[in-house]
Amino acid sequence: MDTGMVIIGAGESGVRAAFALREHGYAGPVTLIGAERHLPYERPPLSKEAMAADDPQAKTIADHQRLVEHGINLISETTATAVDRHARAVRLGDGSSLAYERLLLATGAAPRRLPFDHGPRMAYLRTFDDALAIRRHLRPGRPIAIIGGGFVGLELAAAARRLGAEVTLIEAQSRILKRGVPEEIAAVIDARHRAEGVKLIIEDGIADMSENSACVVIQLTSGRRLEADLAIIGIGAVAVTGLAQAAGLAIDNGIAVDEYLATSDPHIFAAGDCCSFPLALYGGRRVRLEAWRNAQEQGTLAAKNMLGMGEDKDGGEPHRFVPWFWSDQYDLGLQIVGLCDEGSHVVRRDMDNGAFILFHLAHDGRLVAASGIGAGMTVARDIQLAEMLIAKGVRPDAEKLVSLATKLKTLLAA
């Protein structure tokens, strides 16, 4: 008898996989185990719309009715504590045990922590409960410190400014968004935050942090000292690999999977922020992505491969997506498709109202990534087209990429 499919982690990737199992016609039991108390919800709004709202609401991915209709058994507020590969069973926090035919690890990532005692005035943002705790401190005229100039920190800075808080953002590197974002784009974002009244402190580290009943005190390595109602720490995230590691699965900056998203145990798959995988687009370079669309794509793909319903001879389907990411800050929309560091040179397409797209080309002229920024959705359509050009391995004429007279769609036909 089929003991069923078990998914650990009821986030974007795990939930998508559960639905995909049904979309592919799987009729056995599907169990989704989630540590959080809420129905599965989207994380991106937590640093954006939800944070800026008066009464933040979780944007639910699937409600009870849809889960029931699809025969998905969600066990929430329950942590999986161990995987017994020999018995093919998952142990749960309440002591019970659940057998699996195939297991998917979709455990996501967790905020990287600073080595200071953590009290209520030092916050990290990953969950809806984290967001609610932070939101209470964002008040007009009140000082907030954000540590880390990555996407989460910058989006939070924008939301906090919208609510009238006084924001200081501290970045240890020589500029914000040093990882993965071209300097020209980071410069636009940097200027916008300053114009909106965010105090940006660049190239300064945290020497010490402590809190008392009134405030959090931050001592910078430069000797500067800051006080704030709340310090929000956004210095990146690490893959949640504890279960996999304890079960003896291969780990390599995340749970290591192959192009089919199988771990070193063929009965166990991993998807989303928790896994590293070979990115076929770039010759199998091993990467780990923290991106929403990737979590969905990998959840869908893992489900297919758990069922052996792929199109290859062995019933697998390899990963062949192009990474894609977006961020919203104020009215600025940023989108990046592909990984910019694959490029060796850049050509720039200037669009209306200061919007622009950078096309990242490899030595051989192949388009490998595109990054764009502008008000609202200005860059979206050309980024969508760039994705198709990248997927096709097109070597576009640089002059045509620059010129607005050339519609990018015409390059696809070439």
Next chain:
Amino acid sequence: MSNWIEACAADDIDEEDVIRFDHDGRTFAIYRSPDDEYFATDGVCTHEQVHLADGLVMDEIIECPKHNGRFDYRTGEAKGAPVCVNLRTYPVKVEAGKVLIAIG
């Protein structure tokens, strides 16, 4: 009962493209397919409040500019995550070089 409204001139829309049409507080998206047929749907994505006319038309698909949700603009069918709610569609006819849509 149909209420035919003039949305735009037929050649206001390029082939395999979309434009936005606002009428009476509502927003529509009007499409011209690669086969030179015209279609109309609600103008805003069913995932978030985003204008589909900023998105990309490829064959019979409109891809949302915000998170790449895809719809078949002929039927309004949502083609999968992140969109799971279909778009409403409206009858369209072309008369004397004008695109008319029936909004009920």
